[in-house]
Amino acid sequence: MSLFHVFFASQSPELLNEQSHYKKIVSERDSVNNLHVNKFEEDLISKAEYLSLVKSSFIFYKNKLKNSSAKKRKLAEKFSFRGRSSFHFWIFVFGLVTALFFFSCKSLHDDFSRGSTFKFHFVSFTGILVSIFWFTHLIFLTQSDFTQNKYIAAILIIAVLFSIFTYYLVKYYSYKDNLIDKQLSFLERIRVFHYPRIAKKAKYAEKAGLIEKSDLENDIDEFQKDLRKVFNGN
Known part of the structure; x- marks a missing residue:
């Protein structure tokens, strides 16, 4: 998203003019x-003149510059966005x-998946906290509010609350993802390792006359169909 700012002007043409x-x-x-100085030095005009x-x-010229400054200020305010100089700068x-928020959440998810200690979680948590702080500031406040302590305290409180919520949300879904990964890994082991071993033993039992061939083939077909449905997402 930060690359899209090149499609927007940083200043209005009127302001540049x-x-x-x-x-x-x-x-x-x-x-x-x-x-005037040259005329006075050459004695073309008197001191009083x-x-x-x-x-x-x-x-x-003081009045002309004052009027021009006022016009520039109005044009700048008209072109500004959410208290910033332009939408170009804001976006x-x-x-x-x-980007900071996304990669902090991704890092936290990976920390949970690897079973990292809290000191690694804290780094990712800090990134989430900082990004939510700036999200709140960019969306709800202007640059002038940043100098007031009460707004900074309010933003910090909001950022901490949302960061804690995000932390436990990522932790919850990381736990769910871990369970799903383990289940898929187990199914893969069944397909690659366990099923061929069981099939070989079943074939031996068939030859020994312990089970009927038709029953064995039906069971194998049912298992294969069920396994294909799982891996194909059906």
Whole structure:
């Protein structure tokens, strides 16, 4: 998901134009001020005229820059998403957090499957905690909220609760997966090892006249059909 951010602009065209306009105003102001300084140094204008020109130029360009800054701020707010500068930035960060959450859950699942100690679980649990913290922050809060302690405390509490829930959820499904894997492994051993051995002994019992051939063939056919259904998922 974080790669999708390249399909979205980081700034609006209007904002880029206004930023360029702002730079032109600054350049124009500096040129005018330099012109006044040169005239004063060459005695083309008096001190009083110079001061009057500088003062009027300062007020004029101050207002122009102020208006341009206000316009840039409005355009930036209009283009922002969930308190971030743009959707481009938001989806990039959200994608990274999603990846962290996924691989932390996968790591925790593998820890349970291998029977690792809690110190390994703790590393994965920490990754889940951090990712849920940022999920909550990105979805429900803005960047300005991040500086307020009450919001940080609330996010941490929510993240801890969801992390504990995720921890036991992954543990539960890891346990179920482990049971399923053991059952499938047992069925595979039946097919590869146990069944051929039993079949050989049954064939010997048939030759010895201990069982009927028709009964043996029927039992083998029933077993083969049932086993094929299990492995084919029917």
